[in-house]
Amino acid sequence: xxxxxxxxxxxxxxxxxxxxxxxxxxxxxxxxxxxxxxxxxxxxxxxxxxxxxxxxxxxxxxxxxxxxxxxxxxxxxxxxxxxxxxxxxxxxxxxxxxxxxxxxxxxxxxxxxxxxxxxxxxxxxxxxxxxxxxxxxxxxxxxxxxxxxxxxxxxxxxxxxxxx
Numbered sequence: 001x002x003x004x005x006x007x008x009x010x011x012x013x014x015x016x017x018x019x020x021x022x023x024x025x026x027x028x029x030x031x032x033x034x035x036x037x038x039x040x041x042x043x044x045x046x047x048x049x050x051x052x053x054x055x056x057x058x059x060x061x062x063x064x065x066x067x068x069x070x071x072x073x074x075x076x077x078x079x080x081x082x083x084x085x086x087x088x089x090x091x092x093x094x095x096x097x098x099x100x101x102x103x104x105x106x107x108x109x110x111x112x113x114x115x116x117x118x119x120x121x122x123x124x125x126x127x128x129x130x131x132x133x134x135x136x137x138x139x140x141x142x143x144x145x146x147x148x149x150x151x152x153x154x155x156x157x158x159x160x161x162x163x164x
Contacts, residue, residue: 028097033068033076036100036107048078048096048107058084062112066094076100080109087114 030047031038050066053075057063061081068074078096098109 032070033066033074034071036076037102041100042102043099045097045099050094052090052092052094055090058088076107077105078107078109080112082112085112085114087116
């Protein structure tokens with residue numbers, strides 16, 4: 001009975017921790033650049049959504065400007081001390097978790113996420129897109145057939161019993 005109780009309690013504690021993290025992450029409001037100056041979000045942790053407009057520094061701490069997805073004229077400088085994502089370039093959709101410093105007009109981020117570009121969102125036979133790069137690749141733009149993978153080499157037959 002004791003052998004089952006300890007692992008069971010560990011699993012239960014892990015599940016409670018995951019649920020709590022999900023609730024806390026879900027409690028962070030998502031805002032656009034235009035909404036940052038609203039008193040409602042002053043000093044509050046938010047998830048800022050936008051598009052990279054200009055990159056000043058892509059090494060830690062990163063510094064770049066993002067623009068609002070609906071109003072390109074609305075822009076804010078972002079400083080974030082996080083790892084540089086693989087897909088970090090101008091015109092990439094991003095989400096940054098952090099707080100807006102209205103006095104210095106800078107968004108101080110703690111976490112940076114990029115959305116995979118559409119070239120990785122190929123639709124397969126089911127018509128669903130795989131945002132993580134899986135699924136079937138789109139056909140080449142020139143209309144030629146897409147490259148195929150070479151078949152694996154044939155297995156070498158094992159020598160017959162009694163053969164030298």
